[in-house]
Amino acid sequence: MRQALRMLARDWRAGEVRVLAAALVVAVASITSVAFFADRVSRALVRDAHQLLGADLVLVSDHRWKREMADEIARRGLQRAEAVNFISMARAGESSLLAGVKAVSQNYPLRGRLRIAPAPNAPDAPAQQGPARGTVWLEERLVTALGLPMGASLRLGTAEFKVAAILTLEPERGTNFFNIAPRLVMHQDDVPATGLVQTGSRVWFYLYAAGEPAAVAAFDAWARARLERGQRVDNLESGRPEVRASIDRAQRFLGLTALLAAILAGVAIALGTRRYVERHLDGCAVMRCFGATQRQLLSLYAAEFLLLGLAACALGCAIGYAAQNAIGAALGTMLRAALPPASPLPALQGILVGVVLLLGFALPPLVQLKNVPAVRVIRREAGAPSTSALAVYAAGIAALGGLLVWQAGDVKLGLTVIGGFGAAVLVFAAVAWAALRLVSAAPVARRLGARSLALRYGLANLRRHAKGNAVQVASLALGLTAVLLLTFTRNDLVDAWRRSAPPDAPNRFLLGVQPEQAAEVSRFFAARGIAAPELSPMVRGRLIAVNGKPVTEADFGEERAKRLVEREFNLSYAERPPAHNQIVAGSWFAPGARELSVEEGIAGTLGWKLGDELEFAVGGQRLGARVTSLRKLRWDSMKINFFVIAPSALLADFPASFVSAFRAEDGQEAALNELIKRFPNLTLVDVGAAVKQAQGVIDQLINAVQFVFLFALGAGLLVLYSALVATEDERRREAAVMRVYGASRGQVTGSQRAEFLAMGLVAGVLATLGAALIGQLLARRVFELDLPPSPGLWIAGPIAGVALLSLNAWLSARKVLSASPALTLRDSV
């Protein structure tokens, strides 16, 4: 071990292991920072996502909660808040408007904050607690409609309130779009004075709980066992599918980035070790001459690398921790909340990955080192390491694969990426080999070569070094693929992801449009310059039987299933599947068929399969039809979605109303108020706030992911660097020989430029194809996004390859020309 330490110190001093150490440090730093950060972000996401519920758990009831339920929350050490929701007319002078009243306890919400502004259009800020007694907070629309200045008086039932603030954001907004009238928030203790909550009133009672996850989960289970009819428990899973979808996607992004960083680091380490081994062949042969046994050599080098590895891992972990801390601090403001502290697990994970990378990618070439024959001291050509890299690295790749699957926590994703990477390496090397030979033998190249010695040499080198160059081009292409993937393709993915909840997503739901009003409503929109909303028919029906067997709540264990069965379904009819839906099983029905298309998730929850006969009670009649297709919905699209769609022939004769989702811009509130005045039966729901909240969450996720991308980008650049320096020594020797035999500086640099240019072009094209292909696969298979190919990529990829290698040719030529050929040759003998 002492000897290994001495060797490490000497190699370090001589700069032999610095690149390798840097690769390892960057690898471990990126992996740990990704892991640390992912750990913190995912915990923050879960916590912050709870803000959309206003708590970790929400209990909803259509009648008063028994005292025991509220007491139990406190008894378990959880925070508790309460609210009562009902609809009532808010009046101010002559004006009145239906308001969605929410009477809350002072500590509402437990997660997230209500945001209020002191006046219309004034900047808002989080409220420290709910409204004081005797005051109300109103949504701006209500203030505008009622013409109320701040401080004015507003009448609710039999009580008078002072308007104290404009409510700009409410955590729970959108949990149930269909109950939302413009929001009015008041103190819970003021409710009795209004006289509005009477027996028979339509009132919802809310209990909120928040606290330690384990305690919340335990209470969740306890409460569910005691629910009565008309009561339910919402958690993140059951309450907000669109939020869940975004979090899942973010975790995949983070997992993928960690995968990329780890694999790229492995490649960089493999390249670095290869160079190390090539430079130590002679030293090994000399040591064999002086009596070192194979075992001695192996343990010496293994110990040296282990020491290097441990030091690099420790440093990498420290840097990773510092980096994630900095990112966390930077992102903290964006997240509008401090990230929870990191757990130590990611450090262990980083060290483990570092050691596996080192053992997997550095040990195999080191094992070759021990096999160097001593006779190499006399015959230099003896004992070059085997170039069958794949066999050498098989164990490393397998170990890394296992680790990556573990780290990604997603076998499918892990295997896809590793398989793709492995295939890319093989294909890249094979294509590079063929392409370089083709380039060097092309008639154009021959004609050019006839004119210029430099070009002839450069092109001939492509052929002479075909194997080595192919490996280098493949490595370069790999690094460049990663860089392109993380720049161009990432932007495409992020854009596509943003588009999944675009800034122009609908922010209003219009309900209750009668068939005879549809045309008139459309004209109303057109006259005011608002895009006419697409109206979807909606027929309400209760599920009564599946395959002839009557359905009751008791048939289902899952709460969500019970709830779905208990209430009426919104059925719709259409001739074509909605544009934002995707058929994932079966096929869309023919017009007039007695068939249904149902949403995949609800089919899973209620156990429906293709071919099942569903029977609904619609308007006193029975309607039966067979399920012939399953659809996948984009819940975060904020569009109108239906669980069940039938052909119009089947439903068109039933009493229907029309619903729509559309986008209203700022300043169009007056027109919307006019719409409601003109069509009093319509219900207009403002989902703008909910959209804003969902958009905010998605933006945070994107920011988090982009930070993490930087590390993988660093690892990609490291691979590029390692690939470039891999053949530096050899090229220097060749250039020195050329100069000894009278080649001019121009000829030396020219031949290298020609060679590098061709390699850069091939690497650039390969990387572009790789990035485009992987991007498509990722988009379709993993992120379930439709990703159009980016035209910029096709131009930037090849240019990047050529530019990179040209820069390298320039730098390498400078080194070659600045060193005396005699010295170069003497050093390399």
Place this chain on the structure above:
Amino acid sequence: MNRQTSNVLAARGIGKTVKSGDRDLVILRDIGLEVMPGEAVAIVGASGSGKSTLLALLAGLDTPSTGSVELDGASLFELDEDARAELRGRAVGFVFQTFQLLPSLTALENVMLPLELAGRDDAEAAAREILARVGLAERTHHYPKHLSGGEQQRVALARAFAVRPKLLLADEPTGSLDAEAGDAVIALLFQMNREAGTTLVLVTHDEHLAQRCTRIVRLAAGRIVA
């Protein structure tokens, strides 16, 4: 005492054949050679006569197609590669035409290397002493690339003698040096050889150098001709 134990090195019926394309290429055939303690043997011959191959076989760096070599009483090719390496570490010193100094180590560290491999605790002191002996006391911390060819070969000599080998094998030790530096290195080589009582086998095509040895073995087309 019989001859087998009194010699330092004995080669019997050594032959080396390699494949060249689909033909067998004979490099050495039926070489017999015995070297007694304290002898200085020069192996001379034209380029391609098989000198370096013979030296590699005598050191156990390569394996012969036929024949056997005894080094310090051990039959080299009955040992495995690691055992041969151990034997070399114990009994053999090397000087190469191309010096074979490790570029990442200083002069001192290069000399320390075989001592460290042998597990010597006094590696540094011993290395300093012998470097002073070859006149490089002031250059211990220089890297090979900062030393002249003659100086590099002197470091190589110091490294070879550091472990006090019984047998020193030298492959064209002046081949990479100009006449002046070559002469200085050779003078030093013979002086150290004499002082340490080491047996010397050197391969050269330099008749002048060969004449300084106690015996000359001439090789031509893979055979001993004189």
